[in-house]
Amino acid sequence: MAGCLELALNCEHKVTKQRPYLHLPKAFTYFPSIHLLHKDCTNSRSLATYAIGDPEERQVDPNQEDDDTLTIYEDLSDTDCAPLYHLVSVKTASSSAKKFVKRTENETDVFPVKSQQPIVMTFDLDPIEDVGGLFIVEVNASTLPNPLVSFCLQKMGPAIKDNVKFHCDKDRLIQSDLSSRKRERWIMPFPVVGTLYLTLQMECFNDSNPTECGEEAEIIVNLSLDQQCIGGCGKNGLCSVRYRAGIQFFYCRCYYGYTGFACTDSSEAWARSYYLVQVLLLTLSNVVFLVATIFAIYRYHFAESVSYFATTVFSTLYHACDSSRACVMDYSTLQFCDFYSSFMSVFLTLIAMAKLNPTLKSTVHMIGAFFCAFAAQYDRFSLWAILVPVLSGLAVMSVSWGHKMYQHKQLYPSKKRWILFIIPGIILALIGLIFTSALETDANYFIMHSIWHICMGLSALFPSPAETHATEEAGLGKGAVGR
Incomplete structure (x- = not known):
C-alpha cells in the first residue's frame, strides 16, 4: 500500500495562463490520503497538498523543480489501510472456467486475516467472455473460531469507510455464520463486467463474545467464473445458451411452470x-x-x-x-x-x-x-x-x-x-x-x-x-x- 506515484505534466506554451489539472480515475479514491501537488505553469509558486477524504489540509513547501510537475503520493503505512490484493485470472482444467488468484509466484488463494479488519480484492471481468456465466465466491474458514464472514462486491470501489472500516450498502451486503459448516458458497449469475472490488471482513467469536482470529489466521477465498447454469437447472429445467450481439448467455429453461435461476421455485407450477x-x-x-x-x-x-x-x-x-x-x-x-x-x-x-x-x-x-x-x-x-x-x-x-x-x-x-x-x-x-x-x-x-x-x-x-x-x-x- 505504501509508496510513491509521480505523474509528470508538461505544459504547452499556449495554455500557460491556465493551471494544469488531472482527472483521477475512480480507483484512486480508495486511497483516503492522496496528496495532490500542483504548480502553476506561469510561475513557480509553492505546491499545495490536499488530502482526499481528510478534513484537514496541510501546506508544504517542497523543493522547486525546473519542469512543471504534478506529483501524487500516498504516505500511509501498511497498518493504516485495509490490505489490497490485485487478482489475476487463470484457466482451470475446464476450458469454460477461470479462477482469480493473487498476483504472486504461487498464484495462491490463501489470504491472511485479522478480526474486524477488512481485506480488499480487485480483479477485472471481460465484457465479452465473462458476462453471460456464473461468478462464484467460496470462503473456507475452517481454521478460525466461530467465524462470521461479511463481504461486499461492487464496481465503484472498495466498501471501506474512514480508511479501515468495513461499510457496505444493505442491498449489496452478504453475511454468513460459518460456526458450524466453516465453508460457504455463493453463486451470482450474469455478473457486472469491468473492474470489481470484493471487500471481505472476518469476525471471530468465543461464546458469542468477539475475539481475535489468531496470530497467523488465514482463510481460503476461491473466486471463479464458469460458463454454465446453476446446478444444471435440476430436473425441472434445461441449461440453454442464448446468443445476443455476439455474446453467449447461459440460462435455465424451466418446465412445468417452475421459475427461478435454477428452476427451483414451484409457486407457479x-x-x-x-x-x-x-x-x-x-x-x-x-x-x-x-x-x-x-x-x-x-x-x-x-x-x-x-x-x-x-x-x-x-x-x-x-x-x-x-x-x-x-x-x-x-x-x-x-x-x-x-x-x-x-x-x-x-x-x-x-x-x-x-x-x-x-x-x-x-x-x-x-x-x-x-x-x-x-x-x-x-x-x-x-x-x-x-x-x-x-x-x-x-x-x-x-x-x-x-x-x-x-x-x-x-x-x-x-x-x-x-x-x-x-x-x-x-x-x-x-x-x-x-x-x-x-x-x-x-x-x-x-x-x-x-x-x-x-x-x-x-x-x-x-x-x-x-x-x-x-x-x-x-x-x-x-x-x-x-x-
Whole structure:
C-alpha cells in the first residue's frame, strides 16, 4: 500500500495562463490520503497538498523543480489501510472456467486475516467472455473460531469507510455464520463486467463474545467464473445458451411452470395435463407448414417447398425441446435452425411473388441465405433480424412489379389475384403479427405462438403464383399463369 506515484505534466506554451489539472480515475479514491501537488505553469509558486477524504489540509513547501510537475503520493503505512490484493485470472482444467488468484509466484488463494479488519480484492471481468456465466465466491474458514464472514462486491470501489472500516450498502451486503459448516458458497449469475472490488471482513467469536482470529489466521477465498447454469437447472429445467450481439448467455429453461435461476421455485407450477396441452399446441400447430409445402410443390416452387418443410421439422423439434425435455439435439442448434428456416421461408415467399428470371432469382436466394444465417446466429431475437429480410424481399418485389406494370401498362398482379390471394395473405400475416407481438404474454405464450404458426403457414398458401415452364419461357402474356 505504501509508496510513491509521480505523474509528470508538461505544459504547452499556449495554455500557460491556465493551471494544469488531472482527472483521477475512480480507483484512486480508495486511497483516503492522496496528496495532490500542483504548480502553476506561469510561475513557480509553492505546491499545495490536499488530502482526499481528510478534513484537514496541510501546506508544504517542497523543493522547486525546473519542469512543471504534478506529483501524487500516498504516505500511509501498511497498518493504516485495509490490505489490497490485485487478482489475476487463470484457466482451470475446464476450458469454460477461470479462477482469480493473487498476483504472486504461487498464484495462491490463501489470504491472511485479522478480526474486524477488512481485506480488499480487485480483479477485472471481460465484457465479452465473462458476462453471460456464473461468478462464484467460496470462503473456507475452517481454521478460525466461530467465524462470521461479511463481504461486499461492487464496481465503484472498495466498501471501506474512514480508511479501515468495513461499510457496505444493505442491498449489496452478504453475511454468513460459518460456526458450524466453516465453508460457504455463493453463486451470482450474469455478473457486472469491468473492474470489481470484493471487500471481505472476518469476525471471530468465543461464546458469542468477539475475539481475535489468531496470530497467523488465514482463510481460503476461491473466486471463479464458469460458463454454465446453476446446478444444471435440476430436473425441472434445461441449461440453454442464448446468443445476443455476439455474446453467449447461459440460462435455465424451466418446465412445468417452475421459475427461478435454477428452476427451483414451484409457486407457479402447472398440472401435468395443462403442460401437455401446451406442448401439443406448440408442436402440432406446425403441421400447417406441411400443407404449405405440398402447395409449393404443386406450384413448382421447389426451393420454397424445401424451406417450408424445414420450418415444419425444426419448429416442431425446437418447441418440443423448448417446452419439454424432448430434445433430439442441442437446444441452441434447434433454436438456430428454427429461426433460420423461418427467416428464409418469409424471404423466399416474397421473392417468389416478385416473379424474377431464374438467374436473378437464384442470385437473390443465395444473398438472402447468407444474410439470414448471419442474423439467426448473431442476434436472432432482435427486430432487425426479421425486418431486413422482409423489407429486402418487399423492395425486390415492388421493383419487379413496378417494372412489369410499366412494361405492360396495366395492374400487376391482376385484380383477381389481389382480391383472392394477396390481400387475404397479407391479412393473415398481420393477424399473426398482432397476436405474437401485441397480445403475447408469458401466461398465454403457447396459445398466441400457436396462432402465429397457423397464420404464417396459411399466409404462405395465398400469395405465391404458380410457376410453370410455360411462364418461365413466355414471360407475361395475357394467359400467363403468374397473373
